[in-house]
Amino acid sequence: MASSxxxxxxxxxxxxxxxxxxxxxxxxxxxxSGSRVASDYEARVxxxxxxxxxxxxxxxxxxxxxxxxxxxxxxxxxxxxxxxPMLRNLQEELQAQLPDRQVRMQGRLRxxxxxSAAAPSRGWIGLSLPGFRAPLFRTAxxxxxxxxxxxxxxxxxxxxxxxxxxKMLADAxxxxxxxxxxxxxxxxxAREFKELHAALTQAAAERQRSRRDRDLMLAALSxxxxxxxxxxxxxxxxxxxxxxTLREGMEADIAAIDTLxxxxxxxxxxGTEEPVxxxxxxxxxxxxxxxxxxxxxxxxxxxxxxxxxxxxPMALRRAMDNLIANARxxxxxxxxxxxxxxxxxxxxxxADHGPGVPAALLPLLGEPFVRGNSARSDALGSGLGLAxxxxxxxxxxxxxxxxxxxxxxxxxxLTLKASG
Numbered sequence: 001m002a003s004s005x006x007x008x009x010x011x012x013x014x015x016x017x018x019x020x021x022x023x024x025x026x027x028x029x030x031x032x033s034g035s036r037v038a039s040d041y042e043a044r045v046x047x048x049x050x051x052x053x054x055x056x057x058x059x060x061x062x063x064x065x066x067x068x069x070x071x072x073x074x075x076x077x078x079x080x081x082x083x084x085p086m087l088r089n090l091q092e093e094l095q096a097q098l099p100d101r102q103v104r105m106q107g108r109l110r111x112x113x114x115x116s117a118a119a120p121s122r123g124w125i126g127l128s129l130p131g132f133r134a135p136l137f138r139t140a141x142x143x144x145x146x147x148x149x150x151x152x153x154x155x156x157x158x159x160x161x162x163x164x165x166x167k168m169l170a171d172a173x174x175x176x177x178x179x180x181x182x183x184x185x186x187x188x189x190a191r192e193f194k195e196l197h198a199a200l201t202q203a204a205a206e207r208q209r210s211r212r213d214r215d216l217m218l219a220a221l222s223x224x225x226x227x228x229x230x231x232x233x234x235x236x237x238x239x240x241x242x243x244x245t246l247r248e249g250m251e252a253d254i255a256a257i258d259t260l261x262x263x264x265x266x267x268x269x270x271g272t273e274e275p276v277x278x279x280x281x282x283x284x285x286x287x288x289x290x291x292x293x294x295x296x297x298x299x300x301x302x303x304x305x306x307x308x309x310x311x312x313p314m315a316l317r318r319a320m321d322n323l324i325a326n327a328r329x330x331x332x333x334x335x336x337x338x339x340x341x342x343x344x345x346x347x348x349x350x351a352d353h354g355p356g357v358p359a360a361l362l363p364l365l366g367e368p369f370v371r372g373n374s375a376r377s378d379a380l381g382s383g384l385g386l387a388x389x390x391x392x393x394x395x396x397x398x399x400x401x402x403x404x405x406x407x408x409x410x411x412x413x414l415t416l417k418a419s420g
Contacts, residue, residue, distance in 0.1 A: 015155040019148040043093030057121040071126035077114040079104040165193040298334035319392040327352040348414040356404035
């Protein structure tokens with residue numbers, strides 16, 4: 001799978017390439033246009049020095065030429081064609097300034113320009129060229145680079161301001177799916193981001209409304225079922241003795257339907273209506289295990305003395321109780337419960353020694369109304385027990401992992417964020 005990069009990183013690379021291109025174009029333009037200007041100025045200076053040398057030679061003041069850095073040679077210098085564009089421009093400009101004279105270049109690293117002496121003087125006048133080209137070019141390059149870096153930093157900050165709202169919306173997408181709200185946009189966010197924010201806000205509101213309607217429907221259904229069930233149970237209790245087998249069957253059906261109604265209600269209550277508080281999961285586990293001691297089942301418990309998390313107390317208690325009840329209902333002893341904390345997470349694991357669930361069904365387990373008990377027992381269930389645990393886990397920023405353990409049974413692990 002090809003790797004992907006963030007929008008900010010792509011914008012940053014684009015800006016960097018643009019700035020580098022601007023620097024290269026600027027340096028190239030400066031090299032040719034700037035060297036022409038410098039060559040023209042230097043040609044005028046050299047022409048003035050040549051005229052001064054003509055005057056000194058005409059008055060036989062050759063000794064003063066050396067003090068001015070000017071040489072006088074009787075022999076004609078060896079002419080070369082300059083390699084650098086700036087030196088070629090200088091030769092052309094100086095030739096234009098002295099149309100009736102010969103102009104020759106000599107040397108590469110330390111260039112000399114030679115001009116034939118004006119009549120009646122004889123020989124050649126040599127002038128050393130100053131090394132102004134390198135400092136000029138270096139200064140221009142440094143200026144361009146610094147300007148480019150400044151532009152890049154400003155553009156990067158602006159690109160970050162553009163991508164930050166998009167990152168906020170991407171981070172909030174998970175909360176929107178689970179029924180949360182969209183965080184507010186920065187005041188100066190782009191219009192397109194504000195339009196996307198408005199659309200997500202509307203979608204989140206519709207999602208919350210749909211979820212609330214569904215939850216109310218399930219809660220009302222479960223509540224309404226329990227009223228006739230209570231009347232049926234009361235009628236059985238006051239009815240005269242009859243068929244014992246029929247009575248036992250009806251009582252079992254009533255208990256099963258009542259259990260299903262309770263699971264419906266637990267699924268609806270994911271705990272989002274509860275205030276967040278410090279919850280000692282070790283104390284909650286101790287209470288749950290204490291109630292199990294009455295049925296003399298084998299429970300191996302590993303837990304610290306205290307383990308606090310920030311969460312919704314009743315929702316977390318229901319989630320832990322559901323995992324324990326799921327192991328008892330579908331698994332086989334001995335049962336193992338482990339509560340631990342490491343690397344910023346809290347782990348609550350419940351394992352049993354039952355047959356597990358079919359491998360094909362395992363990825364679907366934890367979804368509403370998906371049951372794995374066909375391979376584990378003939379117990380009645382709605383498939384909402386693990387689904388409600390998963391909802392509680394998601395509401396707390398955690399997860400529920402389910403797996404078969406070959407030869408040892410079934411394992412359910414509830415993972416939560418640790419406090420602090």
